[in-house]
Amino acid sequence: MASTAAAIRTIALSKSYGSRLAVDHLDLQVERAELFGFLGPNGAGKTTTIRMALGLIAPTGGSVEILGHEVRSHRAQVLPRVGALVESPALYAYLSGRDNLRAIGDVLGGASEKRIDEVLEIVSLKGRDRDKVRTYSMGMKQRLGLAMALLNDPDLLILDEPANGLDPAGIVEMRDLLRDLAAEGKTVFISSHVLTEVQQICTRVAIINHGKLVRVAPVHDLLQSSGEYEVKVDAPAELVALLRLQPWAQQARVEDGLVITPAPEGRGRNLIKFLVDNGQAPDAVSERQKDLEDIFLSLTGGNP
Ligand SMILES: Nc1ncnc2c1ncn2[C@@H]1O[C@H](COP(=O)(O)OP(=O)(O)OP(=O)(O)O)[C@@H](O)[C@H]1O
Ligand SMILES: [Mg+2]
The missing domain is CATH 3.30.70 (Alpha-Beta Plaits)
Known part of the structure; x- marks a missing residue:
């Protein structure tokens, strides 16, 4: 069952902070190998939804399944297959980019130097990988975060505002990279409030506002x-x-x-x-x- 299950499925997923409903009965299904955009204005509930999908915070109602498993009760099965970048990546500023990748690799059960070289190449950080992260620009930190998300060669990538801090060339590179990953059969879920970004990359989008799903549709249907x-x-x-x-x-x-x-x-x-x-x-x-x-x-x- 798990092999054909949706990449992400939320069922009446809700999260309230006190009296504020950050996510309100969200029903969403993302299929395998989709390039899916999760679009909404600031405060719409995108990051909160992603945090729940990654098991980082608990829903106050409903549930999330990732690759067929309820997340919080199956972390060990699910999380190794997911690469994530949520808001700003958590980095060790006093370590080099390469050492940050090694540290994440250790948590994931070991990453070869070859794989580290590969992901550095993919995100165009080769040449700066031995510099300390505190000397990196915001866009370079974002690229390193993406490299971390890719390190484990995950089946599903969940990226919260991945274009944050990237320059136009970086955005084009990222767009190409995400398309390549989807073509390889990986599922890519990206959140954004930058409409043109999602329009150019994604095949299907969900639009949320005030925690509620407003619309889910193929991009070309919306662009009629x-x-x-x-x-x-x-x-x-x-x-x-x-x-x-x-x-x-x-x-x-x-x-x-x-x-x-x-x-x-x-x-x-x-x-x-x-x-x-x-x-x-x-x-x-x-x-x-x-x-x-x-x-x-x-x-x-x-x-x-
Ligand atoms: N830890 C928290 N405590 C209280 N309220 C929170 C918390 N995290 C988020 N919220 C509230 O939940 C709502 C949704 O926030 P969320 O960060 O999910 O939005 P977002 O769509 O990611 O916005 P942005 O585009 O600004 O990143 C907001 O009203 C926010 O103030
Ligand atoms: Mg957010």
Whole structure:
């Protein structure tokens, strides 16, 4: 059973701190080999959920199963198969990066120097691995944390805001790395409040707000067309004034120099015909995709 069980399954998972419900009856299932995004604004309950999934704190209601086992009663089976990075990694500042990896390796039952070299290579820390961690930048510490999470070649990676502190090049490297890991059959679960990050990496996302699940969907379902069109013309304000006289274009507006408008009967060709017939032949017309930010704002009532 355990071999086919979901990577992560939460059942009515809840955590309250006094009267505050940090996580509120969360039902979530992450399948094997998924690249899954866990998205929510600050204070939504992401880290709290992850801490419960890793058995670091106890739920006040419900339960979590990792790879088919209830976490807190099966730590010994589960935790060796999971690599995790939660908020800032816990590092020994007075040890080198390599010695930090050796120390974690010892806890995990020993990591070979070869494996340590491999993970240092993966996170691009080769060359700085003998420097003390207190001399590392924030992004380097984050990379070392990722190396620690990878050390044991885990089946499941749970990464809380892994892009924190990384520069743009580091973010691209991490994105490629996570994709490679998922292609190898590993399950990757990342939390983020950076919408574009999740949009580019993940195949499925869950959105939470105030501890509650708001939506779970494949990314491409969320990114469906918004039903609006972007029109490039020389005089956008003039076109908007004209459009607003039409019953189907009450929402027409200018954004970033482009006219954003619905189309008659929702058809792009009807919009183009209208523009041409009214002496407003456009330079370009394209369908507007919703990005995750729009979706997030509409789902969470505008407080990301
Ligand atoms: N140890 C704690 N004691 C009391 N309240 C806590 C504790 N940890 C978290 N909380 C509260 O639980 C809620 C969820 O916090 P959590 O850290 O899980 O959010 P998050 O989604 O990870 O946010 P962020 O994006 O800022 O990391 C917040 O209201 C927070 O104040
Ligand atoms: Mg957090």
